[in-house]
Amino acid sequence: MRIATWNVNSVGARLERLLAWLELNQPDVLALQELKCTTDAFPYMAVQALGYEVEALGTGRWNGVALLSKVGITDVTRGLNGQPQFEDADEPRAIGATCGGVRVWSIYVPNGREVDHDHYSYKLDWFAALRATAEAELAANPTVPYTIIGDYNVAPTDADVWDIAKFDGSTHVTPAERQAVTALEGVGLSEVMPRALKGEPYTFWDYRQAAFGRGWGMRIDLVYGNPAFVGAVTDCYVDREERKGKGASDHAPVVIDVKLP
Numbered sequence: 001m002r003i004a005t006w007n008v009n010s011v012g013a014r015l016e017r018l019l020a021w022l023e024l025n026q027p028d029v030l031a032l033q034e035l036k037c038t039t040d041a042f043p044y045m046a047v048q049a050l051g052y053e054v055e056a057l058g059t060g061r062w063n064g065v066a067l068l069s070k071v072g073i074t075d076v077t078r079g080l081n082g083q084p085q086f087e088d089a090d091e092p093r094a095i096g097a098t099c100g101g102v103r104v105w106s107i108y109v110p111n112g113r114e115v116d117h118d119h120y121s122y123k124l125d126w127f128a129a130l131r132a133t134a135e136a137e138l139a140a141n142p143t144v145p146y147t148i149i150g151d152y153n154v155a156p157t158d159a160d161v162w163d164i165a166k167f168d169g170s171t172h173v174t175p176a177e178r179q180a181v182t183a184l185e186g187v188g189l190s191e192v193m194p195r196a197l198k199g200e201p202y203t204f205w206d207y208r209q210a211a212f213g214r215g216w217g218m219r220i221d222l223v224y225g226n227p228a229f230v231g232a233v234t235d236c237y238v239d240r241e242e243r244k245g246k247g248a249s250d251h252a253p254v255v256i257d258v259k260l261p
Contacts, residue, residue, distance in 0.1 A: 001071065001100055001258050003029045005149035005221060006242075007108070007204075007251035010036040011066070014249055015043050021242060022050050025255065028071045029099045031106030033151045035064030039092075042066060057092040064092050065108050065150070071100030080129040081136060086110070086122045093126070096137075098144075101260060102229065103137065107150035112171035120171060123153070127180035135187040138226060145232060145260060147225040148189065151204075151251065154181050156191070160219035162202070172220065184224050192223040194236045194254055201238045204251050212243055221254050232258040 004027040008014040011032065022030065035042065035058045042056040053073045058064030067073060077096040085091075096105040107130065112123040130148070138146060154177045158164040167173045194201045202217025211217065223236060235257040243252040 001029070001102065001260060002027045002255065003031075003102070003104065003147070003149070003258065004253050004255045005031040005033070005106065005151075005223070006253035007033040007151040007221060007249060009034050009249040009251065011043060011064075012037055012041075014247070015046060017242070017247060017249075019046060019050065021253065022047070022052070022068075025239070025253075027255065028069065029102070029104055030068040031104060031149050032066040032068065033064070033106060033108035034062065035066060036060070036062055037064060055095060055097055057095045059092055063108055065095045065106045067095055067097050067099065067104060067106050069097070069099040073097045073099050075103075080126075081133040083129045084122055084125040086119065094130070094133075101145065102258070103141070103144050103146040105134075105148040105150070107148060107152070109151060109153040111153050112177065115169065115171060115174060123171075124176060124180055127177075127183070131180075131183050131187060134184060134189060138188055142188075142226075143228060145226065145229040145258070146189075147223065147229045147256075148184070149221075149223050149254070149256070151220060152181060152222045153220055154178060154222075155218050155220055156181055156222070160202075162200075162216045162218070172218065181222070188226050189224040190227075190230055192225060192230055192233050192236050192256060194223070194238050196238055197240055199240065202252075203238055203254060205243060207250050221251055223254060223256055229258065232260050234259050
């Protein structure tokens with residue numbers, strides 16, 4: 001089975017590239033983030049024409065998540081257990097489903113903005129809800145392959161940013177954010193490390209200052225799974241080529257190949 005995750009930074013703006021990528025790479029399951037469309041406005045027909053079932057969740061603002069599957073999609077869950085609100089709104093940042101016997105979550109973690117901003121504390125609270133959700137689901141079905149993939153908006157180590165000195169005092173690299181990610185290990189999850197087809201295995205390069213061409217990237221799109229999932233992984237890589245060219249997202253897809261019993 002091939003599973004992938006991709007922050008498309010607007011499914012509408014990226015639709016042509018999304019469809020081409022699906023046809024070329026043939027993932028069985030694709031987790032999308034940052035749809036920037038409402039649930040109803042997702043381009044269902046275009047994606048379904050390629051053989052995918054779709055479950056989407058969006059409000060039309062800058063967030064939104066979806067799961068695309070060729071291997072079935074059942075037990076859909078929208079949102080986390082005890083998910084916090086921001087400015088009295090339930091943001092569409094998490095959707096989970098069982099696809100081909102694997103429990104898959106597509107997540108788009110809050111950015112955090114600045115360390116002294118309310119969005120930063122919201123981010124940490126959101127991670128706590130993610131951990132609680134994973135803990136409950138894993139306890140209920142401990143042997144089912146389980147993965148949480150998507151845009152975590154955290155670089156786990158200093159090596160996961162192009163120059164750690166440039167991030168002094170910034171979000172994405174603070175100890176509290178990194179601890180919030182590694183806290184997932186406490187419920188039985190571990191990270192699957194990707195390889196880079198070329199260069200560093202970064203997954204995000206800002207549009208500004210020609211960051212991609214300069215190699216000014218970050219690894220913030222992550223893959224976590226339980227032993228049943230991690231033990232089945234045969235390959236994991238960043239498709240850096242998809243970040244190239246006109247109209248690309250500022251994120252590259254991460255592809256995970258698994259061989260299940």
